[in-house]
Amino acid sequence: MTKKNLLYAQSGGVTPVINATACGLIETARQNRDRLGKVYAGKDGIIGILKEELIDTSKERKADIAGLRHTPGGAFGSCRFKLKGIEENHAEYERLIDVFKAHNIGYFFYNGGGDSSDTAHKVSQIGKKMGFPVQCIGVPKTIDNDLPVTDNCPGFGSVAKYVAVSTIEASLDVESMASSSTKVFILEVMGRHAGWIAAAAGLAAREDGDPPHVILFPEVPFKQREFLKKVKHAVENYGFCTIVVSEGVRNTRGKFLADAGTRDAFGHAQLGGAAPVVAGIVREKLGYKYHWAVSDYLQRSARHIGSKTDVEQAYAVGSAAVEMALEGKSGVMPVIKRLSNKPYKWEIGETTLGRVANVEKMLPKNYISVDGFGITAAARRYLGPLIHGEDYPPFDPDGLPKYVKLKKILVPKKLPDFDL
Amino acid sequence: MTKKNLLYAQSGGVTPVINATACGLIETARQNRDRLGKVYAGKDGIIGILKEELIDTSKERKADIAGLRHTPGGAFGSCRFKLKGIEENHAEYERLIDVFKAHNIGYFFYNGGGDSSDTAHKVSQIGKKMGFPVQCIGVPKTIDNDLPVTDNCPGFGSVAKYVAVSTIEASLDVESMASSSTKVFILEVMGRHAGWIAAAAGLAAREDGDPPHVILFPEVPFKQREFLKKVKHAVENYGFCTIVVSEGVRNTRGKFLADAGTRDAFGHAQLGGAAPVVAGIVREKLGYKYHWAVSDYLQRSARHIGSKTDVEQAYAVGSAAVEMALEGKSGVMPVIKRLSNKPYKWEIGETTLGRVANVEKMLPKNYISVDGFGITAAARRYLGPLIHGEDYPPFDPDGLPKYVKLKKILVPKKLPDFDL
Numbered sequence: 005m006t007k008k009n010l011l012y013a014q015s016g017g018v019t020p021v022i023n024a025t026a027c028g029l030i031e032t033a034r035q036n037r038d039r040l041g042k043v044y045a046g047k048d049g050i051i052g053i054l055k056e057e058l059i060d061t062s063k064e065r066k067a068d069i070a071g072l073r074h075t076p077g078g079a080f081g082s083c084r085f086k087l088k089g090i091e092e093n094h095a096e097y098e099r100l101i102d103v104f105k106a107h108n109i110g111y112f113f114y115n116g117g118g119d120s121s122d123t124a125h126k127v128s129q130i131g132k133k134m135g136f137p138v139q140c141i142g143v144p145k146t147i148d149n150d151l152p153v154t155d156n157c158p159g160f161g162s163v164a165k166y167v168a169v170s171t172i173e174a175s176l177d178v179e180s181m182a183s184s185s186t187k188v189f190i191l192e193v194m195g196r197h198a199g200w201i202a203a204a205a206g207l208a209a210r211e212d213g214d215p216p217h218v219i220l221f222p223e224v225p226f227k228q229r230e231f232l233k234k235v236k237h238a239v240e241n242y243g244f245c246t247i248v249v250s251e252g253v254r255n256t257r258g259k260f261l262a263d264a265g266t267r268d269a270f271g272h273a274q275l276g277g278a279a280p281v282v283a284g285i286v287r288e289k290l291g292y293k294y295h296w297a298v299s300d301y302l303q304r305s306a307r308h309i310g311s312k313t314d315v316e317q318a319y320a321v322g323s324a325a326v327e328m329a330l331e332g333k334s335g336v337m338p339v340i341k342r343l344s345n346k347p348y349k350w351e352i353g354e355t356t357l358g359r360v361a362n363v364e365k366m367l368p369k370n371y372i373s374v375d376g377f378g379i380t381a382a383a384r385r386y387l388g389p390l391i392h393g394e395d396y397p398p399f400d401p402d403g404l405p406k407y408v409k410l411k412k413i414l415v416p417k418k419l420p421d422f423d424l
Numbered sequence: 425m426t427k428k429n430l431l432y433a434q435s436g437g438v439t440p441v442i443n444a445t446a447c448g449l450i451e452t453a454r455q456n457r458d459r460l461g462k463v464y465a466g467k468d469g470i471i472g473i474l475k476e477e478l479i480d481t482s483k484e485r486k487a488d489i490a491g492l493r494h495t496p497g498g499a500f501g502s503c504r505f506k507l508k509g510i511e512e513n514h515a516e517y518e519r520l521i522d523v524f525k526a527h528n529i530g531y532f533f534y535n536g537g538g539d540s541s542d543t544a545h546k547v548s549q550i551g552k553k554m555g556f557p558v559q560c561i562g563v564p565k566t567i568d569n570d571l572p573v574t575d576n577c578p579g580f581g582s583v584a585k586y587v588a589v590s591t592i593e594a595s596l597d598v599e600s601m602a603s604s605s606t607k608v609f610i611l612e613v614m615g616r617h618a619g620w621i622a623a624a625a626g627l628a629a630r631e632d633g634d635p636p637h638v639i640l641f642p643e644v645p646f647k648q649r650e651f652l653k654k655v656k657h658a659v660e661n662y663g664f665c666t667i668v669v670s671e672g673v674r675n676t677r678g679k680f681l682a683d684a685g686t687r688d689a690f691g692h693a694q695l696g697g698a699a700p701v702v703a704g705i706v707r708e709k710l711g712y713k714y715h716w717a718v719s720d721y722l723q724r725s726a727r728h729i730g731s732k733t734d735v736e737q738a739y740a741v742g743s744a745a746v747e748m749a750l751e752g753k754s755g756v757m758p759v760i761k762r763l764s765n766k767p768y769k770w771e772i773g774e775t776t777l778g779r780v781a782n783v784e785k786m787l788p789k790n791y792i793s794v795d796g797f798g799i800t801a802a803a804r805r806y807l808g809p810l811i812h813g814e815d816y817p818p819f820d821p822d823g824l825p826k827y828v829k830l831k832k833i834l835v836p837k838k839l840p841d842f843d844l
Contacts, residue, residue, distance in 0.1 A: 048604065076597065078597075078600030078601070081603060082601055083603060084601070084604060170725075170726070173440075173728065173825075176495070176497025177438055177497045177498075179497060179501075180497045180498030180499075181498070181501075181504070183471065183501060184468065207822075210824070279718075280700075295721055296720060297718050297720035297722050298717050298718045300717035301593075305590075305596060306593055309728055391822075394816070394823075396814070402627075402808060403585055403627075403812045403814075405593075
């Protein structure tokens with residue numbers, strides 16, 4: 005039996021630990037050289053596969069592959085590109101199979117969120133139908149933490165840790181100055197549809213009265229009067245108020261606050277920035293001095309404050325995906341199963357791609373406090389363990405992290421060009 | 425000889441390491457109990473002294489004082505409050521001396537920037553004049569790095585490290601997605617007058633072509649055409665462009681870009697946010713997909729990624745201030761003297777408050793590259809060592825940093841109230 009090659013691709017928005025998954029996958033494949041061929045990676049995700057731009061990871065140094073464990077971003081490149089339905093766009097699926105055939109691919113690993121599971125699912129079906137069956141395995145990843153079945157998603161824990169730590173730190177800053185200066189601090193975090201990241205900021209509050217005093221979730225329509233009451237209460241009782249606002253928070257008419265009519269110098273709608281809008285409301289109605297921050301990509305790439313739990317889980321799903329391939333499985337995805345909360349224990353489980361594709365796991369209602377501005381004990385029990393432990397990257401003597409840059413040498417092309 | 429008490433106050437915007445200075449000062453004073461009395465600290469800075477709200481640090485646990493070394497914010501509270509000239513406001517100076525007398529204060533330590541040096545200087549003069557001489561010692565601190573005489577200012581190195589690390593990390597994120605998604609990332613950093621922090625982001629670029637590709641300094645008037653050319657060049661040559669913009673960047677008419685006509689939902693000028701303005705220009709003129717972040721207080725409080733060099737220097741100036749007091753000095757300030765660059769060596773020196781008061785050290789012209797969008801080798805030589813080494817705070821098992829909260833027990837008041 006000739007050994008088949010593996011093909012790995014990163015998909016969608018990257019995370020601080022998606023490369024840790026790549027590391028787990030490649031290292032595990034290398035440990036099984038007797039049964040597995042080379043690991044190729046799509047350059048810039050599935051677009052690279054369609055263009056037959058395959059990175060040969062066997063050309064990378066062992067130390068660099070190991071270094072992926074602590075390097076943020078997507079080392080092979082990623083993309084936002086959703087394959088259409090098989091009926092609408094048969095050509096793209098056929099092309100994938102052609103590339104698989106040309107490069108003796110036996111295993112396809114798609115590392116992404118819900119869309120990617122859907123794609124991997126379809127690819128596994130079309131391969132069979134076209135007489136070139138490839139074992140397709142989804143590998144979970146998303147800072148949005150919105151995949152079903154899996155207890156949590158690799159990537160989320162590190163973002164959660166960054167956001168909780170930053171909330172504590174910035175609040176200590178505001179608190180120091182509040183008696184005579186800034187009284188309100190607003191931190192905007194990601195989360196267009198689900199408030200998982202905003203909820204994680206709630207972990208910063210370990211005692212009653214601790215910041216954040218107000219969390220604005222995308223799940224809770226923004227009610228200005230209640231919000232202002234809450235802010236005023238915090239300032240009057242604690243001297244200051246820390247607000248964490250999800251980028252996806254909407255007003256009662258369902259419109260994003262971030263798009264609520266702000267105009268730039270040219271009179272065009274200013275996109276993005278729920279924090280400055282909230283700041284404007286605080287100034288207008290309460291007159292408090294404020295500061296605001298928008299963490300944007302910083303939160304999604306801050307590997308320097310990665311969660312050890314998250315890094316271990318990210319590595320484990322990559323490794324498990326290869327084990328599943330070795331067991332002959334297809335159309336499956338490794339998931340994280342929580343065994344206990346105290347002490348926190350988890351293991352890798354398995355689900356089918358069909359169960360994951362196109363389902364969004366929203367923040368449960370009982371994770372949001374009754375007044376809509378905080379998290380509950382249940383949320384705390386769920387979120388808490390995901391930020392456990394620190395996993396610092398190594399640093400160079402110049403004081404900067406030692407993040408790896410891969411050589412990304414492409415496998416020679418064998419097929420004609422393909423128009424995307 | 426009865427022992428005199430020490431009075432310490434934090435002043436102005438806090439830093440990730442101002443408490444490390446407090447730690448050095450209090451620990452050194454405690455080591456000299458035979459000659460020194462208690463260390464009191466003004467609650468919320470000099471305002472607390474005027475109000476006779478003095479925190480008795482002898483009531484704090486030894487472990488908590490030690491924990492100040494790794495706790496961001498201002499543990500005793502700070503304020504933005506500049507005493508007026510002695511002629512205009514004699515009453516406030518008299519009040520200070522009254523408080524000093526009432527609490528047997530022999531040493532006053534003012535931990536702040538240029539304004540604070542000026543205040544400490546004036547207090548030392550008035551004390552003598554009023555027949556109650558107090559040894560007044562300034563202790564340097566400012567993330568703005570704009571104090572003269574001292575080679576650098578405690579606080580700046582940690583902010584510099586945060587900004588450089590964040591620039592690297594966010595750039596890895598953008599680079600991963602740039603082929604099909606976001607091509608331009610804009611990070612706004614502090615610096616209203618001087619571009620020290622923006623310059624520090626330049627340390628992220630270790631090789632030609634590395635991000636940040638464009639730095640916008642407050643020292644260089646924003647020229648839109650040259651800026652756009654530079655952004656286009658980066659996108660066309662590296663696939664993406666990382667821009668670091670100082671909050672204080674101005675247009676050629678001297679107006680802050682952050683105030684360049686943005687209007688909120690109510691039609692009021694939207695304050696703050698140079699990054700979204702720059703993003704708007706990129707979208708308008710080049711059409712690239714972009715993301716922007718405003719780090720604001722996050723950069724100023726991110727003790728979790730503190731510079732070891734900075735922490736050691738912050739501690740050292742606090743300790744040295746007490747040594748100077750013990751040597752009978754007044755009207756002085758410990759400064760950092762650079763002895764060599766390779767290897768980086770420094771020691772504590774001394775200057776007089778008169779030389780520091782009201783002088784701003786601007787970014788030297790030869791630190792900014794000829795095109796105005798980057799830093800030079802000279803800047804790199806100066807800035808590099810300031811971010812050397814990591815100094816992580818301890819973390820609790822819950823995954824959050826173990827920052828200390830002081831008891832802040834006040835010394836009983838002895839004087840009538842004073843109207844501020």
